[in-house]
């Protein structure tokens with residue numbers, strides 16, 4: 001691990017640890033300042049900018065209503081709590097964020113029985129999903145109440161789920177009267193990569209959550225969109241969890257610009273990711289395997305070089321490149337608006353230096369040891 005991330009951050013030139021580090025645009029900063037100068041509002045959905053943001057999000061995602069959240073984790077949790085009773089089953093691909101990175105909230109706070117299904121490139125195995133449905137439910141066997149899909153899929157290296165996969169999940173769930181929740185924290189990355197609208201990708205889903213602060217560059221915020229009765233219940237649950245923050249005007253003002261202006265530029269991050277991946281592969285001299293990134297996430301696999309991700313990340317930090325160990329032998333580099341094409345050469349150079357001198361680990365930790373979850 002990086003000995004002192006705070007100290008490293010101070011000297012860092014390229015912070016690739018997450019796309020939530022994307023800086024807000026000047027237009028966002030101006031809109032925030034303007035909103036802060038206005039009189040604030042009292043009610044949970046009273047603020048005019050929040051209302052405009054929620055209406056715009058509902059329209060963009062093709063749902064009846066939408067609600068502002070502080071985080072996408074809370075939006076996912078509330079989506080589960082609004083659609084699943086304690087003891088009922090939520091199915092998700094085994095490496096999905098809701099299973100791996102949300103503190104077990106859906107179980108701890110929602111009482112949901114989370115069940116991970118095997119998948120490839122973030123897409124759950126459709127045969128296994130059919131099997132889960134076919135098993136049915138009775139007095140002993142708990143019923144499946146919700147299926148969660150994640151698009152793009154974080155731990156699958158930002159893989160966009162193909163439209164026909166999302167449609168297949170939607171059809172199977174609909175045939176059973178079961179809802180689908182789309183964790184679309186990076187839905188606009190998927191839309192850009194697939195050349196399909198976010199609205200179309202969200203069509204098979206009952207509810208959809210998106211982040212405003214990742215590729216869309218707002219400083220904070222997420223949206224949960226869905227049918228009006230679900231969003232009404234979500235408003236109650238959000239308050240219960242402490243997410244009914246106010247005033248919302250400044251965040252909503254930035255969020256509106258995020259929705260209107262940022263999806264159009266998100267493809268730039270994908271270009272930079274591809275260029276960076278190619279250069280890192282070139283300079284690594286076989287010590288790293290770098291797949292072509294489908295969106296904005298570069299995964300550097302260090303298994304071939306026999307060095308640990310933690311050791312490489314620590315040394316890279318010394319060269320002003322911050323990235324995230326993802327398990328023992330993988331590094332995640334997240335591209336965003338704060339990292340342009342000019343970063344490609346310096347980042348690749350840092351890899352060249354570090355991979356040339358990182359001492360070979362005597363033996364890699366066993367794969368069955370706990371992996372850091374992100």
Ligand SMILES: *Cc1c(COP(=O)(O)O)cnc(C)c1O
Pocket residue numbers: 070071072073074076097098150152153154183185186211222
């Ligand atoms: C980041 C992320 C979240 C959670 O977003 P926060 O706003 O940080 O809570 C949920 N799902 C996926 C796939 C993510 O990458």
